[in-house]
Every structure is written in structure tokens, then in C-alpha cells.
Amino acid sequence: MAHLLAPEAAASASSSSRSFAAGRANIIVRDDDTFDWESYIAAYTGRTRISRLLFLALHSPSLRLPCANAALALLRQTPDAHLYSSAALVRNTLPDGVALRPAAERVPPEDRAWMAEAEQEQRRTTEKLEMELRGYQNNMIKESIRIGHRDLGNWLRDCGQLSDALKCYTRTREFCSTSEHVVEMCLGVIEVSLELHNFSNVSTFVSKAEGVLESYNPSAAAASASKHSGSFSSATGVPSARGGPTPGGDVIGALFRAGGSVGNEASESVASSNAESLRKKAAQSKGLRDLTAKLAAAGAVAQLGMGNYERAARAFLAIDPSAAGAGAEQIAHILSPADIALYGVFCALATFPRSTLKSEVVERASFRPFLEHAPHVRQLLEAFAACDYKRALDLLDVWKSRHQLDVYLAPHLGHLTDALQQRALQQFCAPFESVAVERMAAAFGWDSEHTLEKLVALIQAGKLEARIDWSRMVLETKRVDERTALFENAIEVGQKRVRAAKALLLRMELVENGLIVKAPLASEAS
Numbered sequence: 124m125a126h127l128l129a130p131e132a133a134a135s136a137s138s139s140s141r142s143f144a145a146g147r148a149n150i151i152v153r154d155d156d157t158f159d160w161e162s163y164i165a166a167y168t169g170r171t172r173i174s175r176l177l178f179l180a181l182h183s184p185s186l187r188l189p190c191a192n193a194a195l196a197l198l199r200q201t202p203d204a205h206l207y208s209s210a211a212l213v214r215n216t217l218p219d220g221v222a223l224r225p226a227a228e229r230v231p232p233e234d235r236a237w238m239a240e241a242e243q244e245q246r247r248t249t250e251k252l253e254m255e256l257r258g259y260q261n262n263m264i265k266e267s268i269r270i271g272h273r274d275l276g277n278w279l280r281d282c283g284q285l286s287d288a289l290k291c292y293t294r295t296r297e298f299c300s301t302s303e304h305v306v307e308m309c310l311g312v313i314e315v316s317l318e319l320h321n322f323s324n325v326s327t328f329v330s331k332a333e334g335v336l337e338s339y340n341p342s343a344a345a346a347s348a349s350k351h352s353g354s355f356s357s358a359t360g361v362p363s364a365r366g367g368p369t370p371g372g373d374v375i376g377a378l379f380r381a382g383g384s385v386g387n388e389a390s391e392s393v394a395s396s397n398a399e400s401l402r403k404k405a406a407q408s409k410g411l412r413d414l415t416a417k418l419a420a421a422g423a424v425a426q427l428g429m430g431n432y433e434r435a436a437r438a439f440l441a442i443d444p445s446a447a448g449a450g451a452e453q454i455a456h457i458l459s460p461a462d463i464a465l466y467g468v469f470c471a472l473a474t475f476p477r478s479t480l481k482s483e484v485v486e487r488a489s490f491r492p493f494l495e496h497a498p499h500v501r502q503l504l505e506a507f508a509a510c511d512y513k514r515a516l517d518l519l520d521v522w523k524s525r526h527q528l529d530v531y532l533a534p535h536l537g538h539l540t541d542a543l544q545q546r547a548l549q550q551f552c553a554p555f556e557s558v559a560v561e562r563m564a565a566a567f568g569w570d571s572e573h574t575l576e577k578l579v580a581l582i583q584a585g586k587l588e589a590r591i592d593w594s595r596m597v598l599e600t601k602r603v604d605e606r607t608a609l610f611e612n613a614i615e616v617g618q619k620r621v622r623a624a625k626a627l628l629l630r631m632e633l634v635e636n637g638l639i640v641k642a643p644l645a646s647e648a649s
Contacts (some may be wrong), residue, residue: 151184170280173194182533272298422438
């Protein structure tokens, strides 16, 4: 690890940096670009903020230095020395991703001591947790074994050992005895799988967690988490005995001792107890709503990652609007409200027909709070719905760097953009029997050659029933005469009815003349 900071090992670091630069796209963010990386990254918390900072640093030469510095500052608050080493390598390379910076501009040598100390702390704490887990397994305490696996998984995740953390979370499955335990296990697996981009695993465990939500109690989950937090060797919590004191029990006892008289103090106590009960119910409702939004967000990201764009669009559109307001912090370690708007609109524009787009997206009141967090996405949706395709494509170009630097959207951006353009071409051609290519080029802001390329590709893919008259440079769509088609369909249905009637009459005549012999029954044959 020291070679990342020591100048005498420049050749080794340079060769390692090439592996980081492999397959990396250089996205230039100009000074006048609309993308503000600081406000963008402020919407995230936890490890996803670090991963997004490193994604920006790796893919944008102009953002490499500030984003790598910000990632290093966050990583110093974690025990993940390995990821710190990788971030230091990114920080020490020039924007070309190959050559090293001068020795004076690299990460200070003092960081070597911090990384060595962090590695020692990793080993000590991991050994301690594994030893405690073995003790729980020897004692055969089911709940303690679950807590031991969970705590070890949490620690390994903090250390960046995601595959091992995933194994620990998965092992708690056989020791889960309540719905709260199952949800806790699923959330751990989901969050680690998202970091690993194992989207099929995310989808599987989202379904498992949603299957037990009916019996999930947020208050019990919070109490269990608080009881076992702060110590890796927490014992199993003992449930309250049946018949124990309940909320409002003291008030009822006071009334009983007073002979049933309701004084001012007793009535105030009853009102206070009712208010406390209402607060608890509201807290439980909020906890369940936040959990549902978190699972929905993770499931939608998984559908996007697997390339199921229509399912992803419907999943993003179904997320509770509370996630755009006070509940945004509950999903900030996964994605932001602006991401929900961006992913949902992109997937919807690429897959939904015009009528569905209007009813499911444009007129959907529950989705508007998310669009408020991404004004350019709302403008894109409005331009596309108004058939102002030139403005829509201009917005895509203006915000191109923002879309290319999104860790979840970037791998699918090319396919989604092509699908969006194809759907725009289909909608533009729908009302016309013939349209000049130059007119289409002007409507989309393209030149004639690029427009012809797009049209040819669309026709060859079978997504547009049309032909191009190259002599006149006119696109002629293949129209079906609805009147003729209706008559042809009626004639075909009539002929089928006539054939069925003739076959039935023939069978009746055969039966009357004894030419059809029924097979004997099984009892008669025996």
C-alpha cells in the first residue's frame, strides 16, 4: 500500500493506474457546464456518496482532483483502508489517468501511517467478532448467533469487504425468527448487493422483504436495533412477560383506587396516554412508509440495472411521494429524489406509448414532488409530451455530462437515448402519410444525413412501417385502409361460421344414418 504514496515506486503505481483507466470514458465538464458536482453529491449519504465521488473522479478528468480529495476525506472516517488506497491512486494520477503527479502534489506520506493503523484495526476487530461468533455458535444461542453474523457483516461492509459481508448477512437467514429479523437481513443483503451491482440479488431480496411487511412492526425493529447496538457482544433480549404493565396501566390503576371517580388529574393522564398512543401509531406508520419507499427504490434501481426499462419506469413511478420530502433521508444512501425523477422519466420516455406517458407520468400527481427536485427532467418531459422534440434533444445535450456521470444511468444511457429518439420518430411520423426528410430534420435539429440514418435503422428494425423515396427525399408510411380491413375481417369471420355450420350438419347426418359408432364404455368392455 505504501507504493501509492512513495515516489520511488512510480512505475508500479503507473501500471496500476492503467487498470483503473481501462474502459474509462473521459467526460469533460466545462466551467460553463450546467452540472454542479457539489450540489449533486450533497444529496447522498453513506458509502454511496464515496462511490459516486470516485465514479466522478474516474470518468471526468476535470473533476478528478476535487472529487478524489472529497472521497479521501470521507474515507478517513471509515476503516476501509483498501478503498482509501485505491482513491489515493486515483488522486495521485494526472487527468490522463496514466502519468503520476509530481511528488509534491501527491497524497502526503503521513497517510501511510493511518492506512497501516486502519489495517491493524481491521484485523483486530475482525478477529474479535469472529471469536465472539464462535462462542455464540458453541452455546447454540440462536438470537446471539444472528446478532453475531449481523455485526460481523456490518463491520466487513465498513471495511470494504463486500463479498464477505454479503455472506454474513445471508447466513443470518436461518436464524431469523420474526418479520423484523427477516427485514433486517434483507436490507443488509440489498444494500451490499447494490454496491456490488448484483441487481438480480437485489430484486430477489426486495421481494422477500415485501412478503413480510404485513406482520412487520417498526417499533419492535427499532427497539431491537437500539438494544443490540453499541456492543458486539450483546446478549439476547428477554421479551416482556405476558400480563406486564401496559401503556395507560398506571392511569387505570389510579382510577380504580379512586373508586372510579374521574378527576381533573385522571382525565389529563388519560388524554396524555391517548396522545402518546397516537404518536406511537404515527411513528409506526411513518416507519413502515419509509421502509416501503426504501424497498421500492432499491427494487426500481435493480430493474434499471437489469435492463428491464418498462418495469423500472413503473417501479420508479410507484415510489411513495414522501421520499421526495421528509423521507428523502431514508433513501439517501441509495439514491436521491432527483435520481428517481431522472431514471423514471428516462425509462418512461423510452418505453411508454404516448397515451400511457400522458396518463401515467405527466398527469401523475404523486410523481410531481420528485420532478421538483430535477427541473431539467420536468422540462424534458413537458417538451416530449408537447412534441417539441428539438427542445427535448437540446436538453439531453445540455445535461449530457450529468447523465453520463451517473453511476446507475451511465451504462444504459446510450440504449435509452436511442430508444427515446426512435419513439420520438415514430410519434412524429404517426399522423402523416408522407413527410419530407428535410422537415423531419428541422423538427429534430439534425441534418438530413443523420435523419436518414435514423430512419433507415428504424425501418430495418421493423419499428416503422414506411419506405423512403430517395429521388424526392420523402418518407412514405404504409397506411392500412381501415374500411377495407374491416370488410375483409367481416368476410373472414363469416366464412369461418359457414365452415363450422357445414361441419356440424355433416356430423348430424352421419349420426342419423348410423355411420358414427360410439366406443363402448369401460364397464361394458370388461
